[in-house]
Amino acid sequence: MSSMPDRPVVTRIAPSPTGSMHIGTARTALFNWLYARHTGGQFLLRIEDTDRERSTEDAVQVIFDGLAWLGLEPDSPAVFQAARADLHRQAVDDLLTRGAAYRCYMTVDEVAAEREKARAEGRAIRSPWRERAADAGDNRPHVIRFKGPADGETIVQDLVKGPVTFRNRELDDLILLRSDGAPTYNLAVVVDDHDMGITHVIRGDDHLNNAARQTLIYQALGWEVPTWAHLPLIHGPDGSKLSKRHGAQAVGEFAEMGYLPEAMRNYLARLGWGHGDDEIFSDAQAISWFDVADVVSAPARLDWAKLNHINNHYIRQAEVVRLSTMVATLHEGRGLTLSAEDRETLQRTVPLVRDGAKTLLELADLTAFVLHRRPLELPEKALAMLTDETRARLGRLATALTGFAEWAPAHLEPAIRAFAEAEGVGIGKFGPALRAALSGGSPAPDLAGALSALGRTESLARIDDALSPRA
Structure with missing residues (x-):
């Protein structure tokens, strides 16, 4: 199945700056980015910052930093929803003129009573002001509600879910403007997506119900309805909703845990989408293969083993200078001061x-x-290995290595084997003690690798320290 459109594709990611960037938001951003790149379209960013108390500059920066780390830069500067409130109110004025919205003067108690009645009758709430002619000059506290169809059906044609039918009697006349004149979410999203030229709304399936309400608003304004694609949520390994008990949830946490952005892109792409049995693929391949219509409708599960496998692949493929720079930063974060x-x-x-x-x-x-x-x-275990016999043997090995010409694993490994043969013993007789002398009991590569990494001078000095009386 292909979802190739007739017009240039414009996708968007529209997070709220109210904390960390969740991995689900990151996956949604990736799918929007991939689809835009696949179709030669645009990928845009909107910051839904209408919650003024929680939408701080720091929280906005978290979004920018998360997308930048993932390598998902938008094609235009971010749009801030709060700055567009006047445009949202203009759209409401248009709906009032069209008879698709009305002023509702119900009190809090009246709304509660109507809600109970509607629940008992199996329908959405309906305001008595829906059919009344309100005086535009009546300044009593009121909200402005959408006047949606009371009967019939609204069908959301979804690229992932297929056609989803909603009974209009179950869709309430949602509030468009609150009593203080503040626009509500469903109104603002429609106006912003229309004005930004969004052709495909690709988002989590927790917004599927909103798609029906937003479809009605589009239609009431005489605007073209975008193509919908609602993605399954990401669950934990046990199949339950992803939570703190499953480990990291935020993009920043994955970065702090040492995952590479290219590995995260690869892994997140496989959460709900795939290309045959391919587990590891480049960005170019993902862009070439990706179609949002191929996303599965079942929830994806976070699999740490797969993520680690993919990350290991990219660590092995990464440029050494880049890796060593990142590792140096980690060591400095642990309190070390590093020289050149x-x-x-x-x-x-x-x-x-x-x-x-x-x-x-x-x-x-x-x-x-x-x-x-x-x-x-x-450590004590290492000191116990340094018997008089082992000390003497390591001393002879150090002497042999002092004049060794080629200090690289390919040459050191056969040299160590040759020394063991000359001594008439297996490497196991002195190898563990040598490793401890070189590493101090910390993890280290094989003997030749450890010697090569440390270099001639440092290796011989560490062996000498281990053989000295104080050891």
């Missing part, structure tokens, strides 16, 4: 250990041994 030499050592170490890292945090752990300051504090 330390950064060079990290750059030399990263290729030797990254295959075993599922996240950047793990990569930082795997590289920590090269940043230890001498003399290393050896």
